Structures are given as structure tokens and as C-alpha cells.
Amino acid sequence: MRILIVSDAWHPQVNGVVRTLTKTREVLEKRGHVVEVIGPGEFRRVPCPTYPEIELSILPYRKLVRLIEAFAPDAIHIATEGPLGMAARKYCKRHNLIFTTAYHTKFPEYVQERTGIPLSWSYAFMRWFHNGGAGMMVATDSLAQSLTERGFKNLRTWSRGVDIERFKPRPKDILDLPRPIYLYAGRVVVDKNVEAFLKLKLDGTKLVVGIGPDLDGYRAKYPEAVFAGYLENGHLASYFSAADVFVFPSLTDTFGLVVLEALASGVPVAAYPVTGPIDIIGPHPEVGALDEDLAVAIRGALGKSPEACRDLALQYSWDACTDQFLRNLVPLERPVPRASVASAAKAA
Template identity: 45%
Template sequence: MRLAIATDAWYPQVNGVVRTLSATVVELDRRGHEVELITPQRFLTVPMPGYSSIRLAMAPRFGVRRMLDAFQPEVVHISTEGPIGWSARGWCLARGIPFTTAFHTRFPEYAAVRTGISAERFWPIMQRFHAPSRAVMVATERLGEELATRGITQTRPWTRGIDHWLFRPTGDHHPAFADLPRPIMLNVGRVAPEKNLEAFLDAKVAGTKVVVGDGPSLEELRQRYPEVVFLGALSGEALAAAYRSADCFVFPSMTDTFGMVVIEALASGLPVAALPVAGPLDILGYNGRGVDDDMPFTIAAVEQDMTLAIEKALRLDRTSAAVFGARYSWERATDQFLSAVQSATRRSEPERALEPA
């Protein structure tokens, strides 16, 4: 298959979208598919306002069209609703090429946190973007049901995986954790307002709180919480060692569509403390035994009160967490991705779009 993937999120960004796409591309290449990546690395970029570590392509419309015209894909997957995503969408509509999209990020809720404007004001943008997509890929069934209430009904499942050789319960520990007072509670992810980190950092629990990650709120939170250990961004073996060195993982986000760090932590043998919201509930279930309620012991504490969730998670079994986390694989996730993309190519040709490309 000749598949083009258009994304505004790519290296050097460190987030779930980039990890998902990069792992999927590796698996697609292994299976013999021909993939053309259209990313910000191929354009002049400018820092995203309020988030300088994310760089957006400048006026990518003609560059995207030139790349797609040269590659002549059978189908295009558009991963993000940014400048590159909108440009690829316009090319597909103009040429009658089928395309799929993904709903990785709750952009309306993120925008609401950053601007103070109601999320409802941003949803029409999402609805317009995804309306012509042959399949909108979602990480969880709950997210698909939510999008259906917004008129986005053509959803298909696309779960996530982990690198089992990396995220495992055995191996070296991170030296930064060696002398920290126990228990150690860990959060990994973007240090930004939409991640609700204060719910974790304000929790009244004994021990040491550690945050791994970078983002626009890092310096502010370092000043406000001097007792918290902020290690900055880690990757590879250093990140895996950080997971193994902690006693529980804390995920306070209320806006993530999935939470890849949750399954990385579980596979590393860390019980999880989380809030009962979409994302964590789709992985952990209400009772911390997974959505199928098939674990003999709880692997997470899902509570409305973050302090209570952490206290419970610290008493849970690490072995059960590792067994549960090991269920997630990139092979299975890529099977779902290919199923959605191939279904888009099998459908009859759509009528020419009426809106301007």
C-alpha cells in the first residue's frame, strides 16, 4: 500500500502522538508498506504561541500538495488538526483521494484551559475537520461514543502499544531515585496546564513526588513546589529506569484521550492512581481491574480524590500491574490502524467536495 501520513506532531516533540506514529511507521515498514511522512521537519517552522517547544509549519499548503502530488498515495492518514493536517485534507478533497483521520487530542478542552473560552466554541472546528474522513480513529470505545454525540460517527478503534523490551519490571533503576524518601510517586508527561498536575502536587501524602517531562509550566511549578523533584524529559532506558524506580504512578489528567504513559507504567510494574475520567477509565476500569474486570487483583486506584487514589495505589501489587500492561502491543495496534485505512480504500469514490480545498 502507498500510504501518506500527514502530521503536525513529530520529533523533536515528545508526546503520545509522536510515539504512536513512530511505532506504527516502524511496524508498517516491517510489513512492506510504502509510507511517505509529511511532518514539520520538512518545512520552515515557528514556535506555537504559548508553547515554544512545539513548532508549527509555516504556510505548508503548497508544500504539502507538492509532496502528495509527487508521491501519489492510494490513501492518506491525517493525524492532527494543525496546518499540515488541514493542507493534506484540502489536497485529498480536491483530488478525490480517500483519507482517514485520528482524534488524538481533546483540542477543544485544551484550548479552553489555555484561553478561558468555552470548549463548545471550538467543537465546530473539530466537526468540520473530521466530517469528510472515511474513518476517524479513536483509542477507546468511550471516546468513539462521545464523538458520536458530536456528530462524528465514522469512528474506528486504534488502540496503543508499548515497547515490551524497554518497559518491563526488571532492570536498572534510575540513580536520581536512590536516596529519595519513600514512597516515591511518579508522573510522566507534558508539564502543561491541561495535564492538571496540581491535583497530584497538592495531594497530602508522605514520601517524594517526582515529575518527568518538559513543557511550558515547568519553571513555574518548580518555583511553586520546591519539595517536588523535577527531572525534565527522559527517554529510552533512562525513562524505563525511572518507572521501575518508583512505587506508584500518578495520572491526574482529565483531558487525555488515552494516556500511553499509563500502560508504560503498568508494564513496568507500577500500580496507577488516577481520576475517574475518560482515558484512565478505558484502561483501568472503575475498580482498577481493567475494563473487562478480569484481573484477580486491582492494578489501579481510580478515585475522585487524588490523595485517596495515591494512598490506595501504594498498597497494590506490582506483579499484577506488569501482567496487565504486557497486554498492549504495537502489532495489535497496527492491525487496527491498517483495518481502518484499508476500509477507506475499499469504499466507493466520494462525490467531489463542495467546500473549497
């Protein structure tokens, strides 16, 4: 099958959406499918206001049309609701083509946090965007229930996986820091609620791995914490396994791939009882703790079984995740309009 994925989140961005799409494409291609990902790198773009690490495509429609028609997909998946996602949706609707979407991010909550725009406005846009497709993929049951209550339709489960060869238990002596070591890994940005972790009074070491627009401010405000910055995958995996507790303070993520990476490393997880943690950790208290008081969750997670953490992570594979993605795709009932030779050349 020739599968087209359109995403406003793509390399060189580093986030859960990019990791999910990258691993899914890898597995699909190993199975013989032809996968094309159209991302912002193909277009003129500008930094996203208040979040310059994310670049937004400028007026992408005409070039996007040429790229879609040159590829001639058998199925179309629109991963995000940004400028590229909007342009792809417009194209599909204009040509009466079936497409699927995915709900990767609690976009309304992020927008409200940054701009004050009411949730009702953003959710109205999100319903319009996603309900226009043949199905919207969501990562967890709790997210599906929440979105159903908000009027979203045709929801389909698409879970996540973890690289169990990269993230695995290792010796903890790589880090010469006072213990216990409490690790946060991810984007250092207000959306991730990192400050809820940083402001806690904890014995041991608060360790933050990652970069983002709020890194310098947090580093100055919380000098007692250790900020390691960006780490390549090999070093990142070592830091995961060296921690005593992985702290996931986000209130708005829809899953949290880092939770699986911590568990695969044999590290218990402390988090709030929200979508993602409540689906992964909630049924398995032996691998972590959830509480409205993050400090209580951290204390509860300390000392949980590394073996139990690893065993649970082994249940999440990218192969199973990709099986779900394939089942959720809806093949086109008619081919996309064929690009002319000139259009194909321009898109190349």
C-alpha cells in the same frame, strides 16, 4: 501499500502522538509497507503561541501538494488538525480523495483552558474537520461514546501499544529518595493538570519527569517535589520501574501511553475516572485506583500487584495496534494527480 501520514506532531517533538505514529510506522515498514510521514520539519514554521515547543507550519499548502504527489500514496491518513492537517484535508477535498483522520487530543478542552474560547465553537470545527473523512480513529470506547454524543461520525477503534522490552520491572534502588515515590512523567504543562498532583500533601516523594513551559514555575512553587527534567528512554524506563505509584492527573488525554508504560514496569496507576484511565484501569482494579479525589486514588493504588500490572500491559502490543490501523485505512479509489518531474524535484 504506500501509506501517507500527515501530522503536525512529529520529531523532534516528544509526546504520545509522535510515539504512536513512530511505532506504527516501524511495524508497518517491517511488514513491507512503504510509509511516508510529512511533518513540520519540511516547512517554514513558527512556535505555537503559549506553547513554543510545538512548531506550526506556515502556509504549507503548495509544498505539501508537491510532497503528496511525488509520493503517490495508496492511502492517506491525516493525524492532526493543525496547519498541515488542514492543508492535507483541503487537498483531498479538492481532488475528491478519500482520507482517514484520528482524534489524538481533546483539542477543544486545551483551547478553552488557554484562551477561553467556548467548547461549542471548537467542537464545531472538530466535527467539520473529522466528519469530512471516511473514518475517525479513536483510542478508547469511552472516547468514542463521548464523541458520538457530540455528533462525530464513522468512528473506528485504534488502541495503543507499549514497548514491553524497554518498560519492564527492574530493581527499585536506582532512586535514593524517601518512599513511597509517586511518579508523574510527561509534559510539564497546565494542560496535563500536573498541579493537581503537586499540591497534594503526601508522605514520601513527589517525582516529576519531563519538561515543558510550566516547569520553572512549578519548580519554584513546589520546592518539596523532585523535578528530574528530561530523561532519555533508558533512564526514563528505570525511573518508571523505581516508582511505587504512577500518578496520571490529566483530565483531557484521550488515552495516556504513559499509563501502559507504568503498568509494563510493574507499577500501579492512580488517576481520575476519565477517558483513558477509565478504559485501561477501570475494568482492572487490581492494577491501580481511580477516584475524583486524586489523593484517595494514590492511597488506593499503593501496594497493588506488580505482576498484575505487567500482565495487563502485555495485552497491549504495537502489532495489535497496527492491525487496527490497517483495517481502518481506506485505500484511494483513484490515484493522486501525478507530479511532474519538476514538482517532484522541488519536493525532494
